[in-house]
Amino acid sequence: MAVLDMGVAAHPKPNNHEARTAWGLAAPALALMFLILLVPVIVAGVLSFTNYSLGNSGFDWVGTQNYERLFTRSTYEKMFIATFTYVVTVVPISVGLGLGAALLVHSLGRIGDIYKTIYFLPVMATLLAMAIAWEFMLHPTIGMVNRTLAMACGSWFEVIPFFANGCNDGFPLWLGDRDYAIWVVCFIGVWQGFGFNMVLFLSGLTSVHRELYHAAEMDGARSGWDRFWLVTWPALGPTTVFVVTISCIRAFQVFDTIEAFWPQGGGPNKSAYVMMFAIFEKGVQQNLIGIGSAITVLFLIFVMFLTLIQRRLVERKVHYG
Amino acid sequence: MTREWWKHLVLILGALIVLAPFYMMVSYSFKSPGEIDRGEGGFFGRQEVMIDPRCVALRQPDRADIEAARSRFPGQDDAGVQAALLAETEAACSMRPVAFNYTKAFTEAPLMRYLLNGVIVTVSIFLIQIVVALPAAYALAKLKFWGREAVFGLVLFCLLIPVHAIALPLYILLAKLGLTNTYAALVVPWTISVFGIFLMRQFFMTVPDDLIDAARMDGMSEFAIVWRVMLPTAIPALLAFAIFSIVAHWNDYFWPRIVVTGNRDLFTPPLGLREFKGDGDGSFFGPMMATATVIVTPLIVAFLIAQRRFIEGITLSGMK
Numbered sequence: 001m002a003v004l005d006m007g008v009a010a011h012p013k014p015n016n017h018e019a020r021t022a023w024g025l026a027a028p029a030l031a032l033m034f035l036i037l038l039v040p041v042i043v044a045g046v047l048s049f050t051n052y053s054l055g056n057s058g059f060d061w062v063g064t065q066n067y068e069r070l071f072t073r074s075t076y077e078k079m080f081i082a083t084f085t086y087v088v089t090v091v092p093i094s095v096g097l098g099l100g101a102a103l104l105v106h107s108l109g110r111i112g113d114i115y116k117t118i119y120f121l122p123v124m125a126t127l128l129a130m131a132i133a134w135e136f137m138l139h140p141t142i143g144m145v146n147r148t149l150a151m152a153c154g155s156w157f158e159v160i161p162f163f164a165n166g167c168n169d170g171f172p173l174w175l176g177d178r179d180y181a182i183w184v185v186c187f188i189g190v191w192q193g194f195g196f197n198m199v200l201f202l203s204g205l206t207s208v209h210r211e212l213y214h215a216a217e218m219d220g221a222r223s224g225w226d227r228f229w230l231v232t233w234p235a236l237g238p239t240t241v242f243v244v245t246i247s248c249i250r251a252f253q254v255f256d257t258i259e260a261f262w263p264q265g266g267g268p269n270k271s272a273y274v275m276m277f278a279i280f281e282k283g284v285q286q287n288l289i290g291i292g293s294a295i296t297v298l299f300l301i302f303v304m305f306l307t308l309i310q311r312r313l314v315e316r317k318v319h320y321g
Numbered sequence: 322m323t324r325e326w327w328k329h330l331v332l333i334l335g336a337l338i339v340l341a342p343f344y345m346m347v348s349y350s351f352k353s354p355g356e357i358d359r360g361e362g363g364f365f366g367r368q369e370v371m372i373d374p375r376c377v378a379l380r381q382p383d384r385a386d387i388e389a390a391r392s393r394f395p396g397q398d399d400a401g402v403q404a405a406l407l408a409e410t411e412a413a414c415s416m417r418p419v420a421f422n423y424t425k426a427f428t429e430a431p432l433m434r435y436l437l438n439g440v441i442v443t444v445s446i447f448l449i450q451i452v453v454a455l456p457a458a459y460a461l462a463k464l465k466f467w468g469r470e471a472v473f474g475l476v477l478f479c480l481l482i483p484v485h486a487i488a489l490p491l492y493i494l495l496a497k498l499g500l501t502n503t504y505a506a507l508v509v510p511w512t513i514s515v516f517g518i519f520l521m522r523q524f525f526m527t528v529p530d531d532l533i534d535a536a537r538m539d540g541m542s543e544f545a546i547v548w549r550v551m552l553p554t555a556i557p558a559l560l561a562f563a564i565f566s567i568v569a570h571w572n573d574y575f576w577p578r579i580v581v582t583g584n585r586d587l588f589t590p591p592l593g594l595r596e597f598k599g600d601g602d603g604s605f606f607g608p609m610m611a612t613a614t615v616i617v618t619p620l621i622v623a624f625l626i627a628q629r630r631f632i633e634g635i636t637l638s639g640m641k
Contacts, residue, residue, distance in 0.1 A: 015466075028452075029453050030475075032512055036512070037484075040491050041490070054493060097335075101332070101335065108328060108329075121340070125620070126571070126616050130343075132594065147360055191339065199632050203636065259574070280488075284489065293490065296489050
């Protein structure tokens with residue numbers, strides 16, 4: 001494992017007493033690491049080949065049946081589509097907006113801090129509470145969103161087909177409409193997460209050396225655009241790798257908004273049936289532990305794979321600055 | 322400034338979208354149901370005295386009440402007494418919308434209990450994380466022992482496992498132990514923070530060895546060194562970690578949703594809000610938003626007071 005050699009270089013001299021104390025100090029942490037992190041991973045792996053249910057005394061080995069189901073049933077096809085739609089939408093947009101906001105805020109100096117504070121608020125706020133607030137905002141009749149949209153009726157906005165349709169037949173139901181549901185969830189994901197990315201980029205930006213900009217200017221990078229590609233973007237390399245990875249992992253774990261909007265079923269026509277929700281519904285609510293464990297295993301593989309890619313990239317030194 | 326107006330324009334537009342749900346949440350928590358339905362009243366609502374229909378319905382005077390009250394309204398027939406009683410009830414049940422929403426938030430559901438549970442759970446998680454992680458981090462950073470690399474490698478490996486992802490097997494293990502619907506179930510999976518170990522180890526690496534050697538000369542045990550020498554040096558890092566941990570667990574919904582079912586005494590704030598939403602008939606928007614405001618406010622206020630610390634804490638994971 002590549003990560004193992006990140007340890008300490010010099011081989012420590014053995015000292016019995018010190019070693020015993022050290023193991024003693026580390027023992028509680030080690031025990032908990034095994035019991036709470038490693039054992040469950042193994043348990044999930046084992047149970048994913050069974051038809052176990054809580055309350056049953058035994059179980060049968062069913063081979064790869066659970067996995068076969070995951071890749072053949074249309075429900076799980078919808079699960080993968082919803083999950084990947086969410087990840088592939090939310091990650092680039094929230095990283096892009098985070099970077100954009102960071103560049104703007106950074107260039108404004110001290111006045112920019114007020115925007116930093118505002119954009120960070122959703123990161124702090126209880127997501128479930130904000131999901132419910134969004135649900136009210138998106139209420140088809142009394143919600144603020146459709147009311148605001150309706151204000152545009154009768155103006156030149158009606159040239160846009162979306163407004164023309166909305167003004168005639170009513171604006172979308174948002175959460176109740178299977179064409180919009182997953183995109184609304186994505187929007188809330190971006191809304192909640194881009195401030196976090198912005199802050200990470202901001203701390204990356206403050207570490208870019210001023211001289212590099214001067215040097216770039218001497219080399220003929222006159223416009224801000226040139227300077228961005230020549231200096232800022234490469235210098236932000238490690239930050240970007242990290243931001244993308246953590247955004248992916250967070251996006252894979254989306255659950256609160258989905259459960260708040262659709263306690264049953266994961267959205268209209270299962271259009272927002274993401275993996276965490278599937279694990280919860282199959283494994284916990286329906287007690288189909290085999291299939292829930294199989295989803296868990298796939299989930300772990302995705303997340304670990306992403307983190308390993310990130311570590312590889314960082315170890316290969318994405319640092320140019 | 323003139324050249325930067327477009328930046329402000331873009332950022333203000335973004336700020337409006339970011340703030341919209343907060344604005345709506347707080348505004349609805351002030352307004353009467355009628356104002357919410359009709360979308361009027363600006364931010365604070367008109368705060369006209371309103372009558373709580375449920376309260377009136379519950380205190381509808383029956384025959385016995387009318388008989389009992391007859392002496393207070395001499396010379397009135399039954400209908401008159403009933404009307405007078407009804408007027409009294411309505412007077413008792415009328416209040417300003419903001420008072421209505423917030424009293425309902427605390428009386429319809431045991432919100433105080435939920436908040437208390439939130440505090441108990443987040444604080445216990447944080448304290449146990451520290452008690453477990455600090456000695457391990459010290460051993461990894463400052464003690465030489467055979468197998469240290471392997472242990473650190475294990476820590477790095479465990480960093481790959483998000484606890485939410487293994488919620489199902491954890492839930493099964495806890496169910497097998499009969500621990501679901503207990504405080505233990507809410508706390509146990511979070512007692513080990515590999516990230517905390519990693520972070521504190523990195524921090525301890527920067528503490529000079531002389532400090533530890535001096536403590537050993539004074540005859541301190543290694544255990545005492547962890548708590549009396551290392552802990553005080555680590556306060557800034559610990560504070561950042563505390564914010565990281567407390568924010569994550571106060572806001573966590575997924576894990577409590579799995580291990581606490583039905584037992585309201587164990588509900589954490591997000592679960593309480595969820596339940597409120599579940600039984601609401603839809604006309605209870607005001608009190609629900611009041612609940613949401615109460616749950617969100619502590620962290621937001623703390624954040625506004627100590628912004629720099631909070632941003633440091635939440636983005637800790639960015640320092641890897």
